[in-house]
Amino acid sequence: MKPLRKAVFPVAGLGTRFLPATKAMAKEMLPVVDKPLIQYAVEEARAAGIEQFCMVTGRGKTALVEHFDIAFELEATLRDRDKQDALRNLDGTLVEPGSMVTVRQQVPLGLGHAIWCARAFIGDDPFAVLLPDDLVLADTPCLAQLAAAYRQTGGNVVAVTEVPREHTSRYGILKTGADDGRLVEVTGLVEKPKPAEAPSTLSIIGRYVLMPEVIGELARMDRGAGGEVQLTDGMARLIGRQPFHGLRYEGRRFDCGDKAGFLEAQIAFALKHPELAPAVRAFLRRYVEG
Numbered sequence: 687m688k689p690l691r692k693a694v695f696p697v698a699g700l701g702t703r704f705l706p707a708t709k710a711m712a713k714e715m716l717p718v719v720d721k722p723l724i725q726y727a728v729e730e731a732r733a734a735g736i737e738q739f740c741m742v743t744g745r746g747k748t749a750l751v752e753h754f755d756i757a758f759e760l761e762a763t764l765r766d767r768d769k770q771d772a773l774r775n776l777d778g779t780l781v782e783p784g785s786m787v788t789v790r791q792q793v794p795l796g797l798g799h800a801i802w803c804a805r806a807f808i809g810d811d812p813f814a815v816l817l818p819d820d821l822v823l824a825d826t827p828c829l830a831q832l833a834a835a836y837r838q839t840g841g842n843v844v845a846v847t848e849v850p851r852e853h854t855s856r857y858g859i860l861k862t863g864a865d866d867g868r869l870v871e872v873t874g875l876v877e878k879p880k881p882a883e884a885p886s887t888l889s890i891i892g893r894y895v896l897m898p899e900v901i902g903e904l905a906r907m908d909r910g911a912g913g914e915v916q917l918t919d920g921m922a923r924l925i926g927r928q929p930f931h932g933l934r935y936e937g938r939r940f941d942c943g944d945k946a947g948f949l950e951a952q953i954a955f956a957l958k959h960p961e962l963a964p965a966v967r968a969f970l971r972r973y974v975e976g
């Protein structure tokens with residue numbers, strides 16, 4: 687079994703649900719408390735042993751790349767002014783020289799197309815996919831949980847969670863086989879099924895460990911739900927040929943591509959922040975009571 691060392695971050699979406707905030711700025715640069723979504727995703731990948739990072743970007747997304755470079759003038763100024771705390775706050779933004787690459791999707795034809803755009807980076811290796819707008823608050827970072835499951839099962843492993851049946855048409859949904867309560871065998875996948883047609887209420891969230899063979903399936907460029915090239919459809923074609931499991935991860939997931947989910951993430955992460963928590967708890971109480 688090849689070790690998991692590569693991760694792909696698709697960040698070329700239009701972010702229409704977050705307009706006008708995302709008109710000139712990438713959704714993935716939106717901060718939760720004090721860090722942009724993309725930094726949470728990169729730190730989570732690093733914590734799972736990822737060494738090579740690929741962002742699939744589009745026009746107007748250069749800030750995402752800048753965020754992981756040295757900000758020479760800023761850092762020199764902070765050093766001159768002896769602002770050590772501020773300098774330390776930049777620690778999580780640095781990656782090893784040469785370890786982060788970008789590819790352009792050019793036209794946002796769907797998540798499956800975005801992953802296919804990273805094919806040269808992926809080569810013959812297993813790879814992780816992290817959608818930065820899915821933020822997971824967990825004691826063991828979500829991708830590390832998936833990586834551990836991958837070492838156990840091999841093959842494809844996706845993070846899954848139960849959703850209300852009336853919401854199945856928002857997600858990729860599993861058809862399930864053997865299930866030990868934590869790991870579930872995937873026997874089928876459907877993107878955005880109507881509630882009555884959904885084979886289960888177990889949905890995929892934005893964390894995946896995938897085998898490179900998915901690229902060949904995505905290359906067919908079949909259009910699926912919403913007229914987009916869907917990653918779910920490409921993955922579905924691997925079932926039966928390779929091990930394929932869903933992992934009920936431990937943690938709480940926030941859909942930060944959605945305004946309500948994003949606001950909830952702010953509160954949940956602020957309440958976990960040692961310096962902010964008391965003030966946030968106090969003002970929340972005032973709003974709720976007032």
Ligand code: UTP
Pocket residue numbers: 696697698699700701702703704713742791793794795796797799800817818819943
């Ligand atoms: P979303 O479904 O959240 O789409 O994509 P979106 O365009 O970002 O946002 P809305 O729905 O219009 O508000 C899930 C992930 O896939 C990436 C997005 O950047 C996001 O991380 N994506 C989606 C691409 O990289 N390319 C695409 O063509 C579509």
